[in-house]
Amino acid sequence: MSRGTDPYVAGAMDRRIALAHEWDELVERVRRLGPRFASFLAPPRTQDFLSAVGDGTAVLINVARECHALLVTASGVTAVPLPGLSAAEIADRTERHLTALRRTDLAAQRVHHTQQRARVRKVPATYQAHHAAKIEMAEAQAELDRTLLPQLAWLWDTVAEPVLRALGSPARAGAEAGHRIWWCPTGLLSFLPLHAAGYHDGSGRTVLDRAVSSCVPTLRALARAARAPETEPAETDKLLVVAVQEADGMSPLPQVDEELRLLEDMFGPDRLTVLEGPNATREAVLGQLPQHRWAHFSCHGRQDPLAPSTGGLLLTDGVLGIKELGARAYNGDFAFLSACMTAAGGLSLSDEAITVGAALHYSGFRHVVAALWSIDADTATALTGDVFGSLTRGGRFRPQASAAAVTEAVIRLRNDSPAHPSRWAAFTHIGP
Template sequence: MIHLPPTLRRIQADRSVKQQRWAEAYGLYREAARAYPQRVLAAACWQDAAGMAGRLGRYSEQADCSRRSLALLNGTVLRTPLVRRTRIRALLALAESLYRTGDLAGGEEVARRVYGMAAGEDADFAAEAFHRLGQALILRGQVGGALTAFAHAVETARAAGTGLEVAQELVSLGVAAATVGDNATARDCAAEAERLARASTRRERTTVLASALGFRAVVLRRELRGEEAVAHAREALTLLSGPVGRQDVAVLAQSRERLATCLLSCDEPQKTAEAIDLLRHNHAEAVERGDALLIVSSAANIAGAHARVDAMEEALAWAERAVDAARNAGQGPHMAASALLALGTMLQVRGEHAEADLRLLEAVTLWEQVRATTRNELEHIELLGEQAQVYRALQRCRVARGDTDGALEAALRVRGLLLEQRLLAGRSPGPAMCPGPPTAPVTARHLSEQAARTHTVTLVYSLPGPARPGVRSGTTTAYIWVISPDGTRRHHEVGLATVRSAMPSAVAAHSGGTDGATAPEPPEKRLLRALSQGTAVPDASTRDSSPLAERDSRGITDAQLRLLADVFLRPVEDDLTAAGTRRLVVVPDGFLHHLPFNALPLKDTTPLVDRFTVAVAPSARQGPRATARGRPGEVPASRALVVGNPDPPTQPLLPGLPAPVLRALPAAEREARDVAALYGARALLGPEATRETVLARLPQARFAHFAAHAFAGEEVLRIPGALCLAPSGTPDPAREKYGAGADSSYLRADHIEPLDLTGCPLVVLSACETGWGKPSPEGNLGLARTFLATGVESVVVSLWPVDDRATADLMTAFHRHLVTGSTTGEALRLAVCETRRRHRRPEDWAGFSLLGNADLRLSPVARA
């Protein structure tokens, strides 16, 4: 046997790569890596082998090769271009292998590390670094962050790459955009990616064109253009059927799955059979390669395909196979939990409710194991969202067997769980809190006892998700439970077919129309502009400074309120009337956190707020309180923190964004003066209202009132909102975290989280969209939840951009009623009713809501 020198082996491997013989190149690179005596050259060969392993779908081997390369580089002090580039490439391969094998958190961590290195050391890898970060984020469910990363990847590829690289990144951006319902961006990305890939003459065009065609098929299927979708998906798979295409196993498997999905959507027996054959092929190849993720996902997809055509025996068999494969994968319990969710849903559809309940509870136990390993609050909340899917399936299962109390308990099991643990355990230092000791589950009996003790009626809403496995059309049903003071609990099920169009959207889809003379704007430019534009306020009379400047800021209409009331209020109205109380607590779910419950009209067109004191709670435990209606809390003038019309910030909220141009808010300044006067205090106005001053006074305040501009909580920008305060000369300690562009003018969640605000029971956020945020089992992830987590009992927020003058009138009336003895809930109710008489448009008063305790009383010391 002739032993070739390592350099010759590497040359042969490079030749095999050019001929797209990945398996041959993989073996040669490994041989060269073992033979090279030089550490750096050996590391480069291990990195090349990692790239080939990724091409072949051998992700465990890819991780091993990447780690070997990094280990060799860690032992060298050289800082040559070869060392830098080899390290970056090895990290890119490691990031891919980690999330492909199920370690999503590890994949994101490595992707962020390599992004920092590429941006600082080698801009040639910036697009790929953005791409890897986007992949890790989208797999973890952080679609907003993925959108931004993929848009920057396209932008970078346009500046430095070829049309084929741009096409590849456009496909990823389009997939992320489609995930959040931005169909215009998805459509444009798909069309341009296909055009660029077809125009390329490079050898690698096959894989990229197949990806572009496959994604175009997905877009066409969503537009109900089934035959066109199947045609595009078939062309993609045909391209990959040659010797070159068959080597890109990941793309090939994805193309089979996309064609199968398009075929299934046609609802024709012959096409359904073909789809199942394609998915079986995927599963067989995954088993042969040992691809754990694809084994589980393909088995689950086959199960879903059988379930769509009511072949439940086969569906159950494949679902069981997915569960067994996930248990044997060795990648952690989350894979088995996901497979058990699919199996439990199918058992429920088949009518085997008891067995379905057992399987779903097994999934719950596995998710508890996963959550026990979380390292921070954000990660914990993300996993709660995954676990909530199992509880939604449990609700359907228990309702089907007539156990509506059990379904209610499942609905509440993960609502506000981390917030409860945080408050029960007491405040601990540090900006974030990992999961604490488990709390006892809320029982239906406990809710009835609480309602009787507080003489309050509680409405619990839940969105249990699609009824059948394999169907991803979104929520079509809502459950509503009414818990009355007399101990009765009533369950209602309502359809949502007519109401989705009336709900506001967290991410707007913008179209880049042209007049024929101007070239259409690239989709990534349009998206990045929508994400970052903060140079104008949509309406000079509002307190809005949203970075999404193109978002539709129009308020809700009477017609929309009637439509929402027909679905979410009318079914329970008789129960509310029979309850014999005017005290109402609402526990919403999902997008219902954005619902203006106060403004929903009753049958006689009277808004709910006219007859009920309404409070919104993230969970049943944070609902009514019987002990809070005692002696008012006294507010000395020195402990009344009132902020009005701060000078505008001079720097952007986040690096890369322009500095916002914010108009003055004269009515907000008047509001602050009037509110402060009611307590004998002095408001912080204009240049005085700096973040340093606010943070110094906030822990000693008995209440805090902010009349200012605000950024809404944005999933896309990954911020839970921010209040705009006056600039100061003090450096921002968070500049290192947020970058050199960050300003000290903003009060963000990371400034509030470390505080103990149990002595400040009331916070009023009199600004635009302060009640907005990403819906989660913990409620809206915005500023309001941040304040609740620090010990604040009541937070007053707005759900949309609010008028400056109308808001000033409402807030002044709120505090006027508060200082004369009303509770927070009653004071807000009276203030809304008064404002309605002066400002008739619903958008001027309907968006204000009280989160938390509606029974809080405050009184100035002078009037106590």
């Protein structure tokens, strides 16, 4: 110890050094337990990612002073400069995007509340308030679409088109022949629908028309899901349907009954377990999830960008939260979340992918279909029927084809209403 060193400071330094050595020894002991623990707390290896992407490409968007797209393919990693992208513009566009979404959600709540009041107090004033709320809702929806269309074009110009150009993607491919891409955005970019970027004017300059896309929370999660083996049919090859039409303080969901009928027709009673209404409790759902490799949630979803860990699915007895879903391990293959904001995360921890969809994916469901924002009831039902219809074609359920099925379904929705991306751009696939 030098002459001027405080004894207390020197003692604290010695303790820190001793604890660091103890930590290293404990980690090394864990790694010696067997092959499963050989990489415990070690940084991921590049070769793990290379094997996960197969013939496709994982695209990690690095947002910094100079932005790049890191293209991970089976042959290695390539950096593609994104000179048109900046952290400042991402922040500005994300703020505008979230403001438009918030306005739409508040307008929808006012429609529900004024409708409830008009049913109880049937006087001209309550009917007028409900009519005014519906007009406000229509205006908010139109403003959201006016915000989204230029956002999608900007995402194409600054991110998607440079990436596809580097990949040599064909001019027009469609879901069948397009490139296979896993988007892994970072920071505030994760709030924007990269998978739907483009000019949706019939020109084909869109990601939807040139690639089959998925979004992944991390490349490590993709590598883990890609390693999971395809198992033989088993007793857990059943679909769990969680159907909650009414939740406390929320407007009724008219699509729940229709989605349940569609799935009953496709799967039949022997391959279907239904938790409906009062039976759809948090305990019941958590008890049934390990018994099913496939799950469909038709209910309200909730997310707070300022407190993302409080988000979850609204069941009969409260919120089935992200923490509860992510705390368990499942051997699942497919989860369809016909619920709002199940792919939306938080502002303060935007790199942490704290979403309902990511929680199910991390905890063992290889393929997850989720939504970035609140979704229209009729559109959710149409997507449910389209995706499940495609995956059950031929009599066997094939979750491994879900990325292409979602892309094709979203293209059909887009083609029906290209000027209204709020209805179709929210849906995304998570997984290999």
